[in-house]
Amino acid sequence: MILRQVVGTVVGTVLVPAVGAALLLSVAPAAGALAVRSSDEVTVDPTGHLAPDGTITLSGTYRCVGSGGGPVLVSASVSQADPHVSRGVGSTPAVCDGLGHRWTASETRKDAYTTGRAHVEATLVELSGSGLPLPRFHAVRRQDVTLTAG
Numbered sequence: 001m002i003l004r005q006v007v008g009t010v011v012g013t014v015l016v017p018a019v020g021a022a023l024l025l026s027v028a029p030a031a032g033a034l035a036v037r038s039s040d041e042v043t044v045d046p047t048g049h050l051a052p053d054g055t056i057t058l059s060g061t062y063r064c065v066g067s068g069g070g071p072v073l074v075s076a077s078v079s080q081a082d083p084h085v086s087r088g089v090g091s092t093p094a095v096c097d098g099l100g101h102r103w104t105a106s107e108t109r110k111d112a113y114t115t116g117r118a119h120v121e122a123t124l125v126e127l128s129g130s131g132l133p134l135p136r137f138h139a140v141r142r143q144d145v146t147l148t149a150g
Contacts, residue, residue, distance in 0.1 A: 040064040040096075040138040042074060042103075042124040050147045054110035058089055058145070062103055062124050064096035064138045070128035072096050072138065074103040080118045080147075087112065094124060096138075113147060120145050 044060040051057075058076045075091035090105035103122075121142045127133035 040124060042122045042139040042141045044120050044122045044141050044143050044145060046145055048118065048145045048147045049150050050113055050115055053108060054112060055106055055108040056089055056113050056147065057104060057106040058120055059102065059104040060122055061100055062094055063100045064094065064124055065098045067096040067126050068128040068136060070126050070133060072124065072126045074122060074124050076105040076120060076122045078118050078120050080113055083119065115147050115149050118145055118147050
């Protein structure tokens, strides 16, 4: 009986809080990744361009208000044939002054893309923190675009 009480106490005071903390930590980054400010936004133009040499160019607009002092970037990724495979197209520095700005991102990858439908994700992200920079998401936009030759 004493052994059962000791085991129960150890499990209740050590294991349950440890599991709870682990669950909280595993959910916290996901919740933080989705927590974007409503005053910040990023858009994606409905048409992207694909050059004969394989250069893809995506564009859109963004607006953000203030930052935590770290560099802010608009990054873009695209998926086409396999929705589970996304390729980074590049990033461009962003200015968080409350005004609207244009962004473009390009990458050359021969035979990786074709004209037609593609899925794009644009992210307005700030790298903040000391030591290893941690991402702080200002805005995310996911949408289908049409890649045209040119």
